[in-house]
Structure formats: C-alpha cells, structure tokens
Amino acid sequence: MPTWVRATLVVGLLYLFLVGVRLLETGVKVLGEDSAEGLFNGVTHPIAALFVGVLATVLVQSSSVTTATIVGLVAGGVLPIPTAVPMIMGANIGTTVTNTVVSLGHVRRSEEFRRAFSAATMHDFFNLIAVAILLPLELATGVLSKTAAAIAERVSGGGLGGTFDSPIKGAVKWGAGHVESAVERVVSNPTALGVALILVGVGFIFFTLVYITKNMKVLVAKRIEQSLNAALAKSGIIAMATGAVITFAVQSSSITTSILIPLVASGILLIRNAYPITLGANVGTTITALLAALAAGTVDGLTIAFVHVLFNIAGILLLYPLPAMRFVPVRIAERLADVAIRRRWLAVTYVALAFIVVPLLGIVVLT
C-alpha cells in the first residue's frame, strides 16, 4: 500500500476512533443515568475496579482500548472518577501480559528465555509496585485525581461535571451524528438504542485502535528502527523518551515492549537498557486517553485521562531517580526468571494467575 494511502487511512481511523468515544458517551447518556449507573454499581471496591481494569485489558490486549473506553464512560457520567482511577491503574498492569506472552516464545533456550522473561516481567513488577504505592496514596488523599482535576480545569477552563469545547469535539460531532442517525433508524427503543450506541462505540474504539497500531507500525517502522538502533546502548532519560515517542506514534505500549523482548533475548539489548524504554512506553501510551478526552469534551473525561498521565509519571518519579529503588523491578523479574528457567511451568502459571485467575477471583469476591 502506498505510504500516502496508509497515512490517509490512519487519519480516517483516528477520526473513527474519536467517533467511537463520542458514541460511547452518547450511548451512556441515552441509556439514562439510572440504567447506566447499574453497570458499575457492583464495582465500588477499588481493588475490584483495579481487577476490572486488568482483566478488560488482558481480554482486548490493549490498554489504549480500555483507557479510551474508561474515558468515554467517565465522560458519559456513568463511571465515577474514584472508581475509574483504579481501573486505569489496572489497565497499566493488564497491558504487560502481551510482552510476557511474547517472552514465552523463547522458552526452549534457557539463557534466552531468562533474559526475555526478565525483560517482560520487569514491566509487570514496575507497574505492580507503582500501583502498590500509588493506589493506597490515592485512596487516602486523592492526590492523583485532585491534581488531575486541577490540571483538567485549568486546561479546559471549566469545572468538574462540566463540558468544554475543543476543535476535535466539533469535528467528531458530525461523524458521530451520522452514525447515531443510522443506528436510530434500526433501533427505536431508548434503552436498546443506548446499548446499541455503547456497543458500536466500543467496537469502533477496538477495531480502529487495532488498525491504527498496525498501520502506524508499518508507517514508522524505519523510524522505530532508526531510533532503537540509536537508543540501544543508551540508558536513562534518552531511552525513556525514545520509548515514549515510539509508543506515542504506534499508539500501543505493547508493540514497543514486545519489540524489545527478542532484542533482550538475543543479548543485543541489555535488560537494564530496555528498562527505561519500557517506562517511556508507559508514558507514551497515555496519549490515547487524552485524545479520547478531547473528543468527549467533558472535564471529568479529561480528568481521568490526566490521572493516567500522572500515574505513569509519578511511578517513574517514585522509582527511577533513587539508585537503590531504580532496578528493584528488574531484580525481582530476574529472580522470577531464574526460578522459571528451572521450572518452566511456573512461567505459564504466573501468566495465568497474575493476569486471569487472580483478577477474576478478585472481581467475583469483591463485587
């Protein structure tokens, strides 16, 4: 496919992604607050909300889909910010399943597998430690949501519960209006219409993000190669910025972190040099929620998008600057990998337990 066609396709897909967020928000409003609130009545426990974020992301294999959906739900008024915050954190944990599964592909060669599994799970442990510190802090003080709200209010010029105008919102309104009219022609019952719009919205978000990522990866492959080659031997801020920029471009942290796995497995990239690139990917992926918030046009939606940004930046600021703390996730990951190369079944068990069984049990028990 010629580059200009692919680039045009990406712009179109991006527009449809924003339309999807808008449809989700409208669907929630059409459904009516009473009916829609019922969807999340059971998920008031923050740990249950965290597990919902993990499981939803594992199922769709994309934190961008989860966070954009959360923004749409918050913007529609159905998902309160205090419940959405742990979900956003859960999405961060859930997204690491992709590169962990990729690392299992190296299981036949011990040394390779040890490096690959360490590189994958260091992302898991970084996110787990960040959540272990920041979730209790947020629950006790509301530091992330309050700061995010202050930034959102400053940026939008409105207050919580209010709306704001953005050029994106205006542009998306036209496309979303056409889709809404089309759905209305098929479904007339308000409840059914609300559900249909939510489903169509989530469908748009999911499929457009899948194809945006695929096409962007092809479009910027040369640039990714170029910047990775330059960043391989670098550590710290440069590598982190490289990870953020690549993820920003492909709209998927999983793509960035999964590319790193074979490089670490082969020994070309040292795990400690891959680590900051992974952290950068955490920050780069927050752009999707911000875009979604601009399409939704509510201060609440923007607030939860900023929570995502702040959570990832705060995680880095808490763990990375202190040399004693910096490589704790890496060391834990290396320990786990040492055990996993002796008992390979443990690696698969870890993935199943951490990403499916524990979140599922947690949701069942806590809701």
Place this chain on the structure above:
Amino acid sequence: MVFDFFRSPGHSALEEVEAQLVEMLRDGHTVYVTAMEALFGGGKSKEAKKEVKTTDRGINKMQKEVRRLLMVHASVNENVDLPLVLTYMSVVKDIERAGDYAKNIYDLVKYGEDFSTAPDHDELASYRDAVGQLMLDAADVFEQRDNDAAQKLVSKADGFLDIYEDHVRMAYESDGPAAVAVSRALYYRWLKRITAHTMNLMTSLVMPVDQLDYYDEDPNDRL
C-alpha cells in the same frame, strides 16, 4: 537518540547493512594488501602490524554492528525479508573470515618469511594479484547487486580453488626445507580460504539461502 525518530530515514536498515558489508570487504582488501606488501619485500614494520590489527578489529566491530542491525530490523518489521536477513547474517561471517585469513598472511612475515627473493616469486605474486583483484571485484559486484557479474566472477575464481589445493598438497609432499614447505602450504591454504569465503558472498547473490556456505566443499555444490 530520541530525535532520531524524527530524523527522516534516508535509507533502510538493510541498505545500511549492505553499505557496511561493502566497507568490510574493502577493509579486508586493505588488510590483504598491507600483509602482502610486507610479505613481498616490505618486511616487518610497526606501521604494517598496526594497520593490519586496527583494520581487522574494525571489521570485527562492523560484523557485530551488522548482526545488531539485522536483529533490530527483524524484531521491528512484521513483513521482514527473512531470506535476505538470513543471507546477510551468513555472509557477514564470510566477509569477516576473509579478512581474518588476510590478517593471517602477515603471520608469515612475523615468522621471517620474505617472498621477494623466493625462486617461485612470480607464481606466488600472480596468485597474490589474482586474489587481491577478486576481493576488489567482489566488493564492486556486491555493491551493484550485479547477478551476472557475480556468476562470471564465481566461474572465473572457481578453477583457482583446485590450483591452491594442489599447491597445498605439493607442499605437503615436498622434500625441500620445512620452512619453505610450511610457508607455501599456509600461503596457498589461506588464499584458498579467502577465495572460498569471497565466493560464498558472490553465490549469496545468485543462490538460495540453504545453499550458502558449501562453496568449496564439493565441486557439485558449485554453480
């Protein structure tokens, strides 16, 4: 660094690999010429030793760089040109080995060998020139991806392999002084290895990936 992402990628990673392979070939020729000049009258010198050592280290460094570039290329691109990546992963070793054998020729100088006064000087010099020219031609052909020229070069160099092998056998069967026999055996052996590795590179332009690396082992495997 991070701004590399925004820098326009002028050429692809594979083009960069190809450029590095050509540079390695030309550096290998430099090592060869330096070693041969010393062997044919120049004698031992700090400059020649340094030139051979430094250039060979540069070739080894480029080999690692090529492998790294190929690994990153294969990891980033979904629709990677796998046969080409595997071929380059293989031929980079051939180019490095050719450079290594060129470096080995300087070992004869270290042992005190001087071919400038040898009775078989003209024959030794003619094969020296033939292999030197082959290395240069191979670099040009590879740079231009000229399949026809690669085929012609392979055909031209093909006959030399048996000649070098005959010379190694003659040295083994010789009743002459051991120093002369050993130096000839090593000299022709290394010329054969340089030729074979260079031929492996040339065949990579015209043969499938599974046929690489066997060029000198069986005449039936040759083109």
